[in-house]
Amino acid sequence: MSDCIKTVAILGASGSVGTQTIDVIAQHTDKLALKFISVHTQTKTLVDVAQRLSVPTVAVTDERHSHDAVLSELSSTTKLLVGMHDAIEACKDSDIDIVVLSVVGAAGLTACYELIKAGKTVALANKESLVVGGDLIMPMVAADQLLPVDSEHAAIFQCYQGEDARATHKIWLTCSGGPFRGLSRQELMHKTPSDALAHPTWNMGAKISIDSATLMNKGLERIEAMHLFHADLNQIEILIHPESKIHSMVEYCDGSILAHIGISDMRIPIQYALSYPERWETPAPRLNFFELQACSFDAPDMESFRCLQLAERAARARGTMPCVLNAANEIAVYAFLDGSIGFTAIDETVERCMDMHVARPVESLEHLLEVDAWSRSYARQVIRRYSS
CATH class of the missing domain: 1.10.1740.10 (RNA polymerase sigma factor, region 2, helix turn helix motif)
Structure with a gap:
């Protein structure tokens, strides 16, 4: 292994973040090598990626899919593991520099805890790890060991580079407002799953898309930011920004506001977590300011979207x-x-x-x-x- 190549493992390779991480790696094979991937049920994706990028070790975390016929197409040199425990253990290998944790939901909690405890660098795309286990995990985290992948948290992280976090006045956590922005609670009662899955700016999996429609996603992100940046909840304010071009901002005590601006493409924060502290050539199109007609802002409707109230209640408790x-x-x-x-x-x-x-x-x-x-x-x- 060359010293200049960073080795990567992906827990949750078939989801939205996982597939976009694979795209970033494929664009930078001179800098990144994919050493391990796991999927829960999508074994065809597992085989396709393993063959295309010559991944030496793979895992299927749902044991019911461990004998899928497509797995016979894996190379004879590819090691197949079964179950989440073995997948986590594979990520602890000394040959792996960074683990992209992109499994959905609370399933990522144990993985995050075990990997941080083992001293691995984690690129975190599983917000539930800190929402649920922030009090447990954050005291174990060393400097630059936990790198945020969520676009908003990656934005805040970048706004803090070279700055003193103690000078923070407010963190502005931006939010598109989801597909139901502006609707009353009465109108929300009749919305269907297909309505809720139609997010206006981001391409995400079903669970996160519904969380974005209820705005629970933003409530969870507020709790995550509280842990990740050691901030008081009162310092973190949600700001509706439908254009999704400002991914979050940090306002400092002197009135200066640093904003992270870019197109709505998750490959940019994914790549920054993998390249940190360096910056590499963009994996996505660039923002054209001449085509950006306006940036609008509004306060969230916490009466119609009550998940925001519930998340705040949980954060304070x-x-x-x-x-x-x-x-x-x-x-x-x-x-x-x-x-x-x-x-x-x-x-x-x-x-x-x-x-x-x-x-x-x-x-x-x-x-x-x-x-x-x-x-x-x-x-x-x-x-x-x-x-x-």
């Missing part, structure tokens, strides 16, 4: 409450996607779970997993009542 918020939301989102509940029942389900929980300080990873399991179970009970 801290401890185990964000775990309940996140787990209940995951169950409710998938129930909405399969037609079991309506759109506004997502936040109603989350609220009922939070009402039944008393926040406690986080004691351990096992403690969080127990709270996560309780919240999912109770959320399913709430959803069954909707159906009965």
